Amino acid sequence: MKKIETKIDEAFRNTFLLPREKVVTNFLVDVLNSKYQFREDDKKIEVISLYYYASSPLSFLFALPNYEYYSPDKTIQIAELHLKEHSFEDYSNIDVQELCKKVLDENNIDYSAYLDEDNQLDFANYWENQFGLESDFLMNCWRNAKEKTQSKMIGFLESSDAGGGLFDLDNGYDVPFDVDVDEYLQSHGFIVTKEI
Template identity: 80%
Template sequence: MKKIETKIDEAFKNTFLLPREKTVTSFLADVFSSKYKFREDDKKIEVISLYYYASSPLSFLFALPHYEYYDTDKTIQIAELHLKEHSFQDYSPADVQELCKKILEENNIDYSAYLDENDHLDYAHYWENQSGLEIDFLMNCWKNAKEQTQSKMLGFLESSDGESGMFDLDNNYVIPFDVDLDEYLQSHGFMIQKEN
């Protein structure tokens, strides 16, 4: 089944992720290049939060100054990317199901045991990589945008529901819930002044 997982990974990337790569990278480059005016004052923003919509990670992204370092009351604009505005339709669990069925059929694998009473495919039995691939994709876009702009901005990726924890976009690291962000950044050599 590992071989099938790899084939589904590749199909998922080619079908849903790679077509969105240029748009997401351009959005992040715009964030780094100050296209979005987060505040009325000229305070330099060194740390941002990038959020994805939990139930559909690549339908909607938004970025803003990180809430632990900057007063949210002073934020006047949030950088938003709605991929529908760039001619990308959201992909649904049904779309992912169909993609999985196609790969299974192409490889002559009987998936009838994974169908429920409504003929919906429960692909969790053999493929659970979707979320990881989406997060890796966002981290890769972040890295590419930073290379394009030479930005030194730090960023943390979070889901809109806060359930997936916080990811350090620069180090591809999941920050455990019990770790203080300030201590974490200091351990990596960053001393960022918090706004009171």
């Protein structure tokens, strides 16, 4: 099954992720180059939060100063990326399911045991890599944007519903729920002055 997972991973990357890479990276370049004026004052933003829409991570992204360090009351603009505005339709579970079926068919794998009563494929039984691939993709776009801009800004990836955890965009670490962001950054050698 590991081999088929790898083939689905590759198909998922090629179908859904790679076509969106340039648009997402360019958005993050704009964020890092301060195209968006987050505040009226000229306070330098050193820590940013990049949020993805929990139910469809690549349909809508937004960035803003990290509220552990900067007062939300002073935020006047949020950087937003709606991929539909760049001619990318959202992909649904049905689209992912069809992609999985295609890969299984191409490899002559009988998946009838994974069909539910509505003849829908439950890919959770053999492929659970979607979110990992999406978050790795966003972290890779962030790293590419940082390389292009040479920005020293620190970034965290968060879910719009706060249920997805907190990821260090620069290092790919999953920040444990019981660890404070300030404590985490200090343990990695970053001292950022808090506004609040």
